[in-house]
Amino acid sequence: MAKRIYELAKELDVSSKDLVTAAEDKGFDVKNHMSTIGDNEERQLRDRFGKKGDASAPKPAAAKPATENKPAQNNQNRSNNNGNAQRSNNGQNGQNRPNNGNSQNHTNSNNQNRSNNGNGQNRNSNQSGQSRPSNNGAANGQNRSNNNNQSRPANTSSTSSQNRSSNSSTTTTSTSQNGSGRFGGALNNNAPKRNNNNGGRGGYGSQGNNGQHNRHGKKGKRQNQRNNTPAKPMPQRKEQPLPEVLVYSIGMNVQDIAKLIHRDTAEIIKKLFMLGVMVNQNQSLDAETIEILAADYGMEAEEKIEVDVADTDKFFEEAQNSSENQAPRPPVVTIMGHVDHGKTTLLDYLRNSHVTEGEAGGITQHIGAYQVKLQDRVITFLDTPGHAAFTAMRARGADVTDITILVVAADDGVMPQTIEAINHAKAAGTPIIVAVNKIDKPGANPENVMNQLMQYELVPEEFGGDTIFVKISAKFGQNVDELLEMILLQADMLELTANPDQKAAGSVIEARLDKGRGPIATLLVQQGTLKVGDPIVVGNTYGRVRTMTNDRGRRIKEALPSTPVEITGLNDVPDSGDRFIVMEDEKTARAAGEERAKRALLANRHRNNVVSVTDLFSQMADKELKSVPVIIKADVQGSVEALAGSFRKIDVDGVKVDIVHTAVGAINESDVTLAEASGAIIIGFNVRPTPQARQQADSDEVDIRLHNVIYNAIDEIEAAMKGQLEPEFVEKIIGNVEVRDLFKVSKVGTIVGGMVTDGVVKRESSIRLIRDGVVIYEGKLASLKRFKDDVKEVKKGYDMGLTIENYNDEKIGDVIEAYEMVEVPVK
Numbered sequence: 157m158a159k160r161i162y163e164l165a166k167e168l169d170v171s172s173k174d175l176v177t178a179a180e181d182k183g184f185d186v187k188n189h190m191s192t193i194g195d196n197e198e199r200q201l202r203d204r205f206g207k208k209g210d211a212s213a214p215k216p217a218a219a220k221p222a223t224e225n226k227p228a229q230n231n232q233n234r235s236n237n238n239g240n241a242q243r244s245n246n247g248q249n250g251q252n253r254p255n256n257g258n259s260q261n262h263t264n265s266n267n268q269n270r271s272n273n274g275n276g277q278n279r280n281s282n283q284s285g286q287s288r289p290s291n292n293g294a295a296n297g298q299n300r301s302n303n304n305n306q307s308r309p310a311n312t313s314s315t316s317s318q319n320r321s322s323n324s325s326t327t328t329t330s331t332s333q334n335g336s337g338r339f340g341g342a343l344n345n346n347a348p349k350r351n352n353n354n355g356g357r358g359g360y361g362s363q364g365n366n367g368q369h370n371r372h373g374k375k376g377k378r379q380n381q382r383n384n385t386p387a388k389p390m391p392q393r394k395e396q397p398l399p400e401v402l403v404y405s406i407g408m409n410v411q412d413i414a415k416l417i418h419r420d421t422a423e424i425i426k427k428l429f430m431l432g433v434m435v436n437q438n439q440s441l442d443a444e445t446i447e448i449l450a451a452d453y454g455m456e457a458e459e460k461i462e463v464d465v466a467d468t469d470k471f472f473e474e475a476q477n478s479s480e481n482q483a484p485r486p487p488v489v490t491i492m493g494h495v496d497h498g499k500t501t502l503l504d505y506l507r508n509s510h511v512t513e514g515e516a517g518g519i520t521q522h523i524g525a526y527q528v529k530l531q532d533r534v535i536t537f538l539d540t541p542g543h544a545a546f547t548a549m550r551a552r553g554a555d556v557t558d559i560t561i562l563v564v565a566a567d568d569g570v571m572p573q574t575i576e577a578i579n580h581a582k583a584a585g586t587p588i589i590v591a592v593n594k595i596d597k598p599g600a601n602p603e604n605v606m607n608q609l610m611q612y613e614l615v616p617e618e619f620g621g622d623t624i625f626v627k628i629s630a631k632f633g634q635n636v637d638e639l640l641e642m643i644l645l646q647a648d649m650l651e652l653t654a655n656p657d658q659k660a661a662g663s664v665i666e667a668r669l670d671k672g673r674g675p676i677a678t679l680l681v682q683q684g685t686l687k688v689g690d691p692i693v694v695g696n697t698y699g700r701v702r703t704m705t706n707d708r709g710r711r712i713k714e715a716l717p718s719t720p721v722e723i724t725g726l727n728d729v730p731d732s733g734d735r736f737i738v739m740e741d742e743k744t745a746r747a748a749g750e751e752r753a754k755r756a757l758l759a760n761r762h763r764n765n766v767v768s769v770t771d772l773f774s775q776m777a778d779k780e781l782k783s784v785p786v787i788i789k790a791d792v793q794g795s796v797e798a799l800a801g802s803f804r805k806i807d808v809d810g811v812k813v814d815i816v817h818t819a820v821g822a823i824n825e826s827d828v829t830l831a832e833a834s835g836a837i838i839i840g841f842n843v844r845p846t847p848q849a850r851q852q853a854d855s856d857e858v859d860i861r862l863h864n865v866i867y868n869a870i871d872e873i874e875a876a877m878k879g880q881l882e883p884e885f886v887e888k889i890i891g892n893v894e895v896r897d898l899f900k901v902s903k904v905g906t907i908v909g910g911m912v913t914d915g916v917v918k919r920e921s922s923i924r925l926i927r928d929g930v931v932i933y934e935g936k937l938a939s940l941k942r943f944k945d946d947v948k949e950v951k952k953g954y955d956m957g958l959t960i961e962n963y964n965d966e967k968i969g970d971v972i973e974a975y976e977m978v979e980v981p982v983k
């Protein structure tokens with residue numbers, strides 16, 4: 157049967173390391189103490205270490221639980237100790253023999269101490285020849301555990317002197333005993349420490365007793381020696397039984413394990429060493445090592461499953477995947493499409509025409525999402541049109557959209573952002589419903605739109621496909637009801653359900669900081685019911701839902717699945733796309749939120765510092781990079797994210813965008829200060845600078861760019877980046893010369909006589925000398941002449957003379973190629 161190296165090492169009483177080396181010497185395929193070897197290999201190794209044994213025989217002691225094994229060893233050690241002690245004692249003092257038994261010794265010591273403590277006459281008893289042996293026993297044995305105040309000065313002082321002498325005179329014996337028994341070591345370590353302490357504490361007693369002790373001379377010493385030895389098993393009393401199961405977590409160190417199993421760290425380190433693992437007490441251990449150690453002690457090992465409260469993603473997934481009490485929920489819809497194709501007009505029309513009954517005329521709040529009603533059914537629209545915002549949300553893990561409405565203007569057809577929107581929706585795996593808009597317009601051609609979209613696998617039902625197309629006029633509301641019906645039909649096919657009876661989970665649509673109300677977040681409930689008072693973790697922040705407002709500005713107490721609500725009560729502003737979950741209590745929510753914030757900070761630092769192998773070269777190139785520092789300020793978090801995401805994606809070789817700061821709200825003086833310090837451009841999206849900020853920007857010459865169309869902002873940054881680029885140069889061949897004559901002139905070198913066969917040769921040209929199609933030399937011209945005159949250039953068809961800088965080896969028939977480096981504008 158295959159056996160692991162460490163098991164055999166244990167049987168053979170050699171270190172795993174030695175065994176691995178021996179196995180390697182023999183050419184066995186072993187890597188470490190965990191490697192397995194076959195019977196034959198085992199036999200060879202046994203031979204090598206001089207211990208024969210049947211390789212297939214059942215495992216000896218190594219496999220036995222340590223709890224059984226260890227006491228046996230201890231007993232052995234103890235009796236060895238005693239045996240040794242006996243020998244030495246016998247040599248020194250025959251009368252001490254009866255004290256060799258452990259139990260006897262303990263009893264004696266305890267009794268003796270009790271009587272000593274009781275009468276406080278240690279000194280006297282020391283003086284008396286009768287009590288000395290037992291008193292010495294007390295000094296070695298129970299003194300340590302009893303520590304009775306009364307008896308301390310006397311006992312400790314005697315212990316001190318006794319042990320000092322015993323240490324000096326019996327070190328060899330103890331050491332040799334310790335070699336085979338760990339208790340001896342422990343005792344010896346302990347004893348001098350205590351003595352030192354006691355000696356320090358009880359100066360008065362010390363003196364007195366030392367005096368006495370000296371008076372008693374060698375005999376007392378010997379007795380002390382003798383009595384020291386049997387007391388060695390003392391720490392055994394400390395040793396608690398090993399737990400049956402070692403419940404560990406990965407990364408525990410020896411100290412942690414020592415505490416769990418009530419053993420000395422030194423003992424564990426030694427054991428690991430014997431198993432071929434060299435560690436110190438603070439080093440983290442992996443699961444394998446901990447399991448081997450546990451097996452060696454005869455314990456079972458079980459990894460502790462830690463519940464990470466900060467892992468809200470896990471809770472979120474669990475909540476999302478719940479299959480209990482499923483009830484239908486409204487679909488969540490995002491509208492996408494090219495600029496000016498009518499997204500906002502459609503959203504506005506829906507917002508004003510299909511409001512929840514009884515709430516018509518209510519003031520519509522801009523909270524980033526709202527619900528419309530058709531007959532008795534509800535549809536949730538995300539009020540952040542555009543695929544950039546949609547993808548920014550998705551990038552943050554928020555897959556909130558069930559259905560995408562692709563708006564295409566019938567008078568304009570498929571445009572670049574239409575295609576991008578299709579790709580974004582496809583990447584998210586959401587079904588697309590096409591709204592062919594502006595059909596009221598005279599030039600409208602819906603059929604053209606349908607034909608164009610077929611190239612992108614959006615085939616209308618009437619052409620045998622499965623994409624729903626609805627021809628609408630968002631401006632006049634034509635066929636908008638039909639569009640809503642189609643959305644509901646699609647929703648039915650998707651069988652959208654959620655469990656309203658569980659704790660809520662969902663995503664952040666938008667978030668901002670309100671001066672008076674603090675952080676405000678629009679949340680979309682995706683699972684469960686969110687209630688006022690719920691303890692909540694939102695992204696890397698937390699809180700308790702203080703107030704909840706719906707899209708009509710009404711205060712509500714509960715929000716069912718697919719409902720967007722604006723909440724207050726968070727301790728910080730989360731990011732759009734962050735997930736939220738409701739926790740058991742506020743304390744847990746706080747712990748999770750704080751831990752998440754801490755981890756995010758660390759991850760951020762790590763991201764800024766880390767260099768992976770794959771991007772090492774680009775990181776090196778980065779050092780040469782120029783960058784365009786940008787500060788983004790926008791009206792809502794969604795726009796900030798969308799702009800930042802788009803800026804980062806701008807791909808202009810050699811130059812990158814450095815987003816220095818982003819925030820929601822007006823451009824203020826601190827933004828201008830930061831821009832000045834970092835040389836940044838401020839991009840304001842749907843926001844304006846405060847008068848003070850504008851003034852400061854003027855005096856500090858800080859560039860503020862204001863936009864309300866996202867693509868314009870991107871174009872502008874792109875242009876800035878191109879302006880930063882170093883011009884690119886490419887080689888342009890301008891002409892060729894055929895070498896026809898050679899004149900060697902001593903002071904000048906070789907003068908080439910030839911003819912320009914095509915293009916032009918210029919005095920400043922770079923040249924290549926080509927012989928039989930092979931480049932022989934590259935350099936510059938030293939002179940260019942026509943007849944006797946120096947000229948700037950010679951055109952095709954003309955004879956000329958030239959010399960090449962630092963080159964004289966031209967041959968007739970060579971071709972001289974003239975070229976220039978030409979600047980290419982950055983695309």
Ligand SMILES: Nc1nc2c(ncn2[C@@H]2O[C@H](COP(=O)(O)OP(=O)(O)OP(=O)(O)O)[C@@H](O)[C@H]2O)c(=O)[nH]1
Pocket residue numbers: 493494495496497498499500501502541593594595596597628629630631632865
């Ligand atoms: N005739 C007509 N005009 C429309 C229709 N829908 C939108 N428009 C007009 O088209 C223009 C652009 O509409 P928006 O709703 O702002 O377009 P958008 O897609 O939201 O544009 P961005 O927000 O810039 O991406 C506006 O002048 C609208 O009035 C429609 O169905 N018919």
